[in-house]
Amino acid sequence: MKTVLLVDDDQEFTTIAARIIEFIGCDVYTAGSIGEAKQWLADMRFDHLFLDFMLPDGSGLHLIDHIRSLKLTAQITLITGHPSVKAALASMCDEQINYLTKPIEANDVKRVLDTKTANHHAQTDPFERHFGCLIGHSPAMKKLVTMIERVAKTNANVLLMGESGSGKEVVAQAIHNASQCSGEQVSVNCGAIAKDLIGSELFGHEKGAFTGAINQKKGVFELAQNGTLFLDEVTEMPIEMQPNLLRALETQTITRVGGAKPIEVNCRVVSATNRTLAEIAQKNVLREDIYFRLAVFPIEIPPLRARPQDIPLLSEFFVHQLNDEYKTQYQLTEQAHAVLAAHSWPGNIRELKHCIHRAFIMADPDTTTLTIDEIVSSPFASTQEPDIQVPARAPATSATTLSAPVKVGETIEEVERKLIYQTLESVDGNKTLAAKMLGISTKTLYNRLNAYEQSTPEETK
Structure with a gap:
């Protein structure tokens, strides 16, 4: 069990943060100033310090200097409620020092406390990220x-x-x-x-x-x-x-x-x-x-089809993420890479990620290889496919013949809602076809329907 010292002069924050740390399974002690923290450090040894950047009797950096003068190996996480100093905190971080900005959540605390896992990620992640998030060299x-x-x-x-x-x-x-x-x-x-x-x-x-x-x-x-x-x-x-x-x-x-x-x-x-x-x-x-x-x-x-050189790299990245999450060591076979390279990816990176995830789920637990024999196409990813044809009965249900009477005083939103529901009814609930007839994206149609479902019953009538 880790021993944690929480140094912060905000009593309300200290109470909540201490409960989070205790819930994670650590012993936690608190101090409201640099002076109190020094007293704790003189009497005890701590595995981790959560340290407010601005304290009543000085900066948290002064306490870091004190800790280093004592040659203590405790991990340190600087905390601040001032976004303006976030960039400065980031520049101070090293193997011993991390930082968080308020408000903090339990997952944030758990992540910085699990220093072994964090160091493992840093050492085993072989993927170069542009600006910390983009992957590719095409x-x-x-x-x-x-x-x-x-x-x-x-x-x-x-x-x-x-x-x-x-x-x-x-x-x-x-x-x-x-x-x-x-x-x-x-x-x-x-x-x-x-x-x-x-x-x-x-x-x-x-x-x-x-x-x-x-x-x-x-x-x-x-x-x-x-x-x-x-x-x-x-x-x-x-x-x-x-x-x-x-x-x-x-x-x-x-x-x-x-x-x-x-x-x-x-x-x-x-x-x-x-x-x-x-x-x-x-x-x-x-x-x-x-x-x-x-x-x-x-x-x-x-689109992903315009950067085919990145498909193997992105595929390996998604496999790496899943291996890291589930503590496995799967690798894509050459045959799987060939299948991935031959696909046009109308759903782009999202489709590729889902394809890798499906292969991971279907993988033989007695091996360490991921095989992909075929790619399950999404009905919504139709960028590279011929336009969806309206069925033969379309003339009877086209936008010009839908029965959507407009009453005087009705708002545009109410008329739009009626038109969407009647269009869906005319195509037996086929959202892809309804979106095409309405001239909007399928994603927008889903968003509209979700908004209507969250409305009050009186509004949806």
């Missing part, structure tokens, strides 16, 4: 890395365009990591938020701003202060809500719902869409003025 990937390096030196907004599963969220994380900003990355899926809640999610709200607003809430623009705001599926945001986003981008100020005071915000906005430029223009899913604000630096993410 010409297409090298070009992408160069673009990220260039834009990271600026504060320009970035629009990521690429097929579903091509890794847009990982590229957004790479841009954030390369920027070395002091704030966090905050992500939000614009296609998954109900229309009447978008303003609250983006800009926050004041207490009492609307029914159910029992507390003040910060929006994602404020949460991403001095960091990166990732707007996934930005082209699925209702067109009537986009002027509010445009104003925030132009003025770098937001006003919470129900509030009157402008609040200055400072963050890079990275947005993403799986629509092509032609679709964006033709289907009027994004206003022209907001497009130019979001796409100061557009980046086209290559």
Whole structure:
């Protein structure tokens, strides 16, 4: 059982953190200042110290100097509630020192306490990661890395365009990591938020701003202060809500719902869409003025079929992750690599990952080899396949003949909901075909249906 010393002057945080550490199975002692911590260190030996960066009688760095002067081997984790010093903490870390930012979770504490596992990961991971998260060395990937390096030196907004599963969220994380900003990355899926809640999610709200607003809430623009705001599926945001986003981008100020005071915000906005430029223009899913604000630096993410040199490397990486998780030593056979190389991967990296995972599940436990005889195609990954043909009865159920009466006073959202459900009914619940008929992506359709299911029963009637 490990012995832990927790040094922090925040009594509420200390109480919660001590309970977490005890729950993990460690003996924990607490101190509220550097002076108290020195007294504990004089009387006891600790395996791990959780140390607040800013204490009433000095910096936590002073206690680190004291620990080193005593030649103690205890592991140290610096803790801070100030995101502005996160980059500074990261630069101080070595084999003995780690760091966490508040609020912390049980998994964070468990990870830093398990130093043997952490060191094992560092020693056994043979994969080079660009910006800590991107893997690949193909010409297409090298070009992408160069673009990220260039834009990271600026504060320009970035629009990521690429097929579903091509890794847009990982590229957004790479841009954030390369920027070395002091704030966090905050992500939000614009296609998954109900229309009447978008303003609250983006800009926050004041207490009492609307029914159910029992507390003040910060929006994602404020949460991403001095960091990166990732707007996934930005082209699925209702067109009537986009002027509010445009104003925030132009003025770098937001006003919470129900509030009157402008609040200055400072963050890079990275947005993403799986629509092509032609679709964006033709289907009027994004206003022209907001497009130019979001796409100061557009980046086209290559599909996996455009970077075949990376397929073996990514495959081995996914196998390595599974081996690490399940404590196994499986390896892909040459035959498996040949099958993977011959596939067109319409579902991109996501499809490849799922394929490896399936092979891992089906692997013979008495061997250490992974074989792949065939790849199970996804019905949703149809990028490389012929367009889905509407069945012969389509003329009777086409969008022009669907019975969706519009009543005076109905909102656009209510009409949209009726149209979606009637389209699904006309094709016997085939979501892929319904999405094609409605002119939206399958992912957007699922997001809309999930939003409707989470609505109140009265709203869904």
